[in-house]
Amino acid sequence: MENTRFYVDLDRQTLRQTDKPDNEISFINQMQDMGDHYMLAWDDATKNAAANPENGELLTIPPLSVLDPEGMSEKYGMSVSEMAGKSDFEIIVDQDAIAARRNGILPQIDMAGEKFIIDLRLQELRHAEYFFPVISLKSLDLTDDGWHYEAFYEPIMKQVVQLDPKLTEFPDGVIKIKIPNELGMDPVGAARIYGMAERDLLRRHPIQKELKAEVIPLSETQVPRLIQQNREQLQREHEQITRRMKPVKRPGF
Template identity: 30%
Template sequence: MKRELPTYHIQGTDFLVDVDKFELREKYDVHNIIPFALMKDSEAGYEFGYCPQSKNIDYEWLINLVEPNTFIPQLKDLDPLGMSIKYNLPLEEIKKMSDFQIMVDQDAFHKRVNQNKLPTLDIHGNKFYVNIKSDQLISQRFPFSEGISLTEIKSYYDQESSMYVIPFNTNTHQFMPLDLDKITEVPKDTIIVSFPFESELDRIGWNLQAGLNYMQNLKFKGLKCHHTACVIPWQNTVIPKIIIKNLEKQKLIAVISEAGKNKILKSKNNGLKR
């Protein structure tokens, strides 16, 4: 049976507290949503500028023209049962912890902030350090090699999946760009792998590089100290179709070239007959 969500009252309007989606949703207008990720995080809860007319976040507050006028308690106080279910923790533990302690992997946070350890990415058994500051994935085994430039793979970002999808050479352990206009066979020792964008690979490093608070959105987007790239079979990519298209183009060029040669030869022969 679906659980009835708790409500929170803001200036004459009731909002449902949805800890699964991290949002306040107007009880009698489910399309009116206030995401917690847009609120200002504080130790005791969340604050933001509220507009009674729109029953939503005040745009002027978003662009720093007005001060926050609304305070929201922590999610663990708004919906302790929902937080207990979501994070698989006993209710008694939930009550003793803060939202930050509940929602953020404390081991990953300690390693990244207190020990200054960079997150890692495993690509086909090869471990890389994610270094956003130097714009690189740095090989653990070959730290002085070129590694993988994050700028170089920007065009391989897939908007639909929000992932990088890149060719990776299993011998050189490096990004292997493909010439899609000329490729006529599956490259030897090359696989296709996918992994998250930098903001997910190293949320703290991304925040710092962007000039944001290093803790921004950690609670709502999660924090990991290690990621593993997924290998995508060639047949599940567009490459086989591109190869077929290029082979057909080669055949057509060959036919046209041969026809041209025959035409020239015929013209020469006709000239000799005269």
Template identity: 30%
Template sequence: MKRELPIINIHGTDFFIDVESLSLKERANENNFIPFGYMADVPGGYEFEYGLDSRNIHTIWTDEQSVRIKIPELVELDPFGMSQRYQVPMEQLKGKTDFEIMVDQQAFDLRVNKGVLPTIDIAGDLFYVVLDKDRLIPKDDPQSVGIPIPSFTQYDQVLGENVFAYDPKKREIKELDYLKITEIPKNLIAVRLPYSFSLDPVGWNWQNNRDAKTALKTSNLRMHFSSPKIPWEKTDLPDIIKENLEELRQRKVEKIKSGLTKPLVNKRNRGRRM
């Protein structure tokens, strides 16, 4: 049986407190929701600029009136929901902050206090995530140039979201000629790689002069990632190859029609005529 979510009233409007989606959902209009990720972390809770007309986060693109709102932490607003989602007994929530419940404290300690770098396994090869070099550096070859960490502008996402062609022998990301490719590359495999913030949110915060804890509650802080081989059939490459082959066929047909080339004669049917 689905439980009734707790409610918080903000300037006369009731909002459900939805721990699963980490948002406040307007009771009268659940399409209107306020993500906790858009709120500022402050001691004892969260703060945000609340638009009185939109009943949502106030933006600079509107001239609606707004007020500064502070709400308590989720462990206070919905302790049962927090206990269920993060698998922490209710009695252990007492005296804990949202950060202590929602963020892996061992991973945080390793990254922040001990300076350990996250790692990623790419098809059996282990790499360090080195954000200040914007690279994935092989653990067994620290002097290597490594692999550029994917960014939103670095590669065209032709193969699928965050999917790249990887050369396991050279340990390199390869760019394919999508306009000419007509067969599955034999020496390359497809892998999915996360972006910088997902791989190392703490390092990303430091690089951008932000507090190390910023956005960690919603980033699933981890110290190790796995990027296994993806079958080419599960990427967009087979469709690209099919389109290229069809285009080649069409070009050949057009050349034959225009008289630029002659159709091949079936030699098996050629013979002496009587």
């Protein structure tokens, strides 16, 4: 662009200056999506979008499907011929899925083999067949990076459970699950609840067709360490009790 070269980054949906990778231009935030092309107000001094679009030089940028057709085809599972005539939005966001969601059909997620309806308005997951049990999203813990929820889960009861902090054995049948946050579970619902631009949000977080909770064995969590600590504490307490109960040797007369 204007004698400055940029990489096309499909994952971030940006252009990155080849000799200054920190200089990025976002297709979502800094360009105007015209369907079959983008418009960019270019600032030649910064090699980026102009702070005031009225002062920038208008450039026409081809869509991502033209800039990197093979990459788009691989990333979104659509052949190059199928992408022809479609906008980037139509390729990135499943149009049947978004139509269903806009018609009130709530998304679902597989929780250890059972389907649950995602209802962000009520902040809950409801069993898809029986509508009970209900899992409150408030009962789940947000991960440190903020992108997922996780909790200990009992698949037979279909409920989130709290582990005994003093446990000394692995609890029967309990697993740990990890699911996306609201943006990953239902971007349309999240946009409505939090007042975000639906189209921009869907570009970053397209509707996922098959949502499935990640199942994490307890052996890969902090539970083994907790069990070991509790066992060691019990052993110390037992030794203390044994010492107190040991008869005191009395001197002979």
